Amino acid sequence: MTLTAKGLATRQRIVDAAARLIQDNGAADTSLDDVRAATATSKSQLFHYFPDGRADLLLAVAEHEAAQVLAAQQPWLDDLTTAVSWEKWRGAVMRHYVELGDRCPLGVLTAELGKTSPETREVVSTLYDTWESALARGTQAMGIERPLEVARSILVAIQGGVVMLRATGRVAYLETGLDLALTPLRKPE
Template sequence: MTTQRLTRKGQATRDRIVTAAARLMIEQGVARTTIEDIQAAAGVSPSQLYHYFPGKDALVSAVIEQQTAQVLEIQHSGLGSLDTIDSLTNWRDLMVGILTGMQCAGGCPLGSLASDLSESDPVARVQLAGAFEQWEGLIRDGLVRMRERGELAADADPADLAVAMLAAVQGGLLLSQVRRDPAPLRIAVDTMIDHLHALTR
């Protein structure tokens, strides 16, 4: 069922189900989350849930889609386009602030789903790989613009630097999650910003 066909009320119900599923799947893992848990958390009947989602796979896919949109929204929201050292520093502050607000629980929603599903669900793995590619693309585009303006050395490689920055974010979030301390995320991203700064002319 495409979302285009839904009434506004139907869309709101569908969104409520996806939001409840996302919270449970990211918090406790996909395998530990039952359809019944999601029904209860979303406050919908079994027939309502099955009206929108024929099964757990469809819910997983909708959760990845929703979380991807939210993560990419954070890149855009008021941060401009990540194409100056200042905007990257603001982006770091935003991520650290969100993490601190969550007491460092949960990690990156996309990273948690990727670790959870990469070996057990090939379809979800491909969908998540696409999400990370989009995210990396936003970082890369900003670095390309910095290089075009002469703010990054001509021989700096925006593609590789974007991969390294996304890895710093993912690894930093995982270490922050396991230690319940925002420091690893802050330090990992700061080190990459220092590295870019050293390449800035």
């Protein structure tokens, strides 16, 4: 299957709309017909660009969301070398998730798409890995003890805070969780 520029654009439009619908209504309540209606496309186009149908589309959405998660942290994520840059990154993360509320890609990814297929599971795992690596580069640059564990615990705090934000609408979990997870980086060495 080769795609022209026009085809690629259509495909992207479908993925975007599907992602939005899933954020709003959940993956279970998002039918191919909903996507079709939201994008003003036809059934045949959905299966033309996503031959395996629904599963294919969900996978594409998962990859799209995973990319969003990392993109939202750029360029701060790549320069976590000082206490100040860590705080800036933290500010960016908080701002991002407070703004998105329960529509955040990360929450959608883990809660809605994570278990739909082995492929999406893989997407989530890879996201965690690259994210954790980036954080670990930062903690190592800071010269603290147990940098790998600290990086991992920060990731866990974010994921926990986000999923709890999704479930309750309260932002306090993410706020406190991330705050305390970052304490090792604030200590005088």
